[in-house]
Amino acid sequence: MKLYEPQPAHLTYAYDGGWQVMRYVWQNVYTETDKAARYWFNLAKDSERKARRSDNIVSKYWLWSIVIGCAIAGVLQYISAFAIVSLFVVLQFLFLVAWITASSLFVAFLAFGNFLYGAYYKIFFRCPDCHEQMPIPVYVCPECAAEHTRLWPSVYGVFKHRCTCNRSDLPTLDSLGRNKLTQLCATCKAPMNEQVGRLTNIHIPVIGGPLAGKSNYIFMATNQFIDIYAANRKLEVTFPDEKHWQFYQDNISKFQSGRELTKTPDIVPQAYNLSVKKPGNRVGHIVYIYDAAGEAYADEHSAIQQTYYKYVHGLIFVIDPFAINLYQRQHETEIEELKDKIRPSGLEVMDAYERMLAVLESSVGLKRGKKFPHPIAVVVSKIDALDLDNQIGYLAAERILEKIPLIRFKEDAVSLLVEQFLIDNQLGNLVRDLHLQFSEVKFFACSALGRIPDGENPVPFEPVGILEPMLWLLDRVGVIDLQTERVKLIDNDHQIMARQRKNLFSMARFYYWDSLKPRSWRVTNL
């Protein structure tokens, strides 16, 4: 991208107006000077005529003195004007050069500062629609709709650019109000919400086959994140884009009246933006959640179009248990009876996974056998059907917690159960490959709707286990601090357990030593 591009704005005085003034003065100042000089020259001519006619030698001498004096006076008009204009030109030149030097240094300083700020906070302008990254979006003049493609400190102004319509001064810095202007993607010209390019970018695609439950998961998880998690912790969670907010509201209304969402049509999705800010944080996060249609992973051509993978920070891989071959065969009759309600995904799990890896290979250079540094949450959906909640859901997790006290949290138990479930259903290769390819993997089970959907039942859906995958992933990518909360919970438990000891010494010994001993457990029979 070129740093400089002609803009529909006026160049600053130092780069344009100042030089025009200099040229104009130099070209036009002598007009009046001519008139004054001609006055003196005419006076000289009259005196010369009189001198020639005069017979008196004394008068003649005096008249010639007048002639010479007037001639010199006439010349002095030009000399005076030239001296004044020359002085002005020199001073103006020095002034303009000093202005250009100072503004250039300031522009360079601001540009470098902005670069450092963006690099430190990992802030980028990335279009939620076409997924292209740009150094700066296109800003639109609120008066004449002219598009300014380089609204930053430059030769058009350090703090503001004056639009050629002469009706608006556009600020060049966000701190001066640039973020309030309409901004468009430089590639596809789609409007972008004002938080794009102002918050740390986090990109999370949700992957899975068609009808795996991705959209249901996203909206239910977002709803619980806002209403339950963020509300209790004073997190500021907003939808910076009005369209996304409206779409979210519409979908939540559907869930609250017992209706499922329609199937996602977009092969290459628009990202939903969620802005998350922790109290006390200088810069928040803008989360881009990508909900591509399951058909995006059905063939390689569609998979390769998922260009946003080059920005990915974490992944959510949704598995429809009814798309697992062995499980399908074992429960063929029950699945057939409920087919219209549970809507099994038509894409095999390994196919979707392989396509996802192919996209990661082409987008970010993932190499087989080399760990991808970003976390992946593997979520088995639809556990409300066929008693899956009792096998891998939170009901089953409670039994594990009783059996293995070292496991403190239900989601850890669920992770073990789901992992074992996948291995038991001939997806051991998938599990092994996940651990091989990804530095952080955790397994989850959830039901986005809480029950098998029935078109006639208007009772609102109540999801189960929907929040944990999102929280884990957001914690891993640094949006929230779940780990600290878990540590505090464990610490609280240890304090309670310590207080149950008989004396101060054994309390201290337990709290500062025994509780900190590393523990490992290998679970072979869940």
Added chain:
Amino acid sequence: MNDGAGAIGGLIAIAIILYIIYLIVVYIILPILAIILGIGLIILGSIVLAGLASGVYVGIVNFINVLIEAHKRLP
């Protein structure tokens, strides 16, 4: 002897006449000439100074007007 006295008398007369001419030139003619030339130079000098003053004044006023006009023409 009468011829010699006559010659001396003539020389003295010439000397006196030359002295008178000297006095007239130095004390009458030259000052008058100086005054006339001086007046001429004063006239010349005054006109030059007047021209310089008017040139500076016209130059400054003209420059300010052109400068204001130049700025008005800027977009």
